[in-house]
Amino acid sequence: DAGVIQSPRHEVTEMGQEVTLRCKPISGHNSLFWYRQTMMRGLELLIYFNNNVPIDDSGMPEDRFSAKMPNASFSTLKIQPSEPRDSAVYFCASRGTTEAFFGQGTRLTVV
């Protein structure tokens, strides 16, 4: 298995633009998580899914953020409109029964 795959690896966008981050979890894992990492706040859990169903989205900072998981092999995190304070590394992780595996992350810069 190639592990958790995220795209793009880097994204630079202008303030106000829509940004879509993508994630393919490890096959067979039934849980998927979106984390945001910054120096100030560390690893923040934004939202997670169990069997494609959103379980807890209390970490989503604002209505500008939304996430979907249309099937077991794909999830998106969308920011619309983006703002400079959204600049961070966004990690997707998936988990079966024990450890969570992280993707390589998307480094988002909003200018």
Place this chain on the structure above:
Amino acid sequence: GENVEQHPSTLSVQEGDSAVIKCTYSDSASNYFPWYKQELGKRPQLIIDIRSNVGEKKDQRIAVTLNKTAKHFSLHITETQPEDSAVYFCAASTHSGYALNFGKGTSLLVTP
């Protein structure tokens, strides 16, 4: 929800010394406690984990201890090496498949 506190935020040790990182959690239902290592510019990767039915677990130079009564767990690294330099995160989770709640991380620097 679960709240995980981690200390210290930075730790500097001499090569060969031991390093200890401590975490506390709030939810007594938590039963899975992993530790992740994140090197600069890379993803967090699991280095060791422990379940609540075990008090201690060891893997070569790394050990983790768990005190369920006090709701705290610790990572011990012995004979530290420069390649141990990284950010270490503790986490807690209540059920398999549920979210991992992370501590804020400890930046470990091992100087030769």
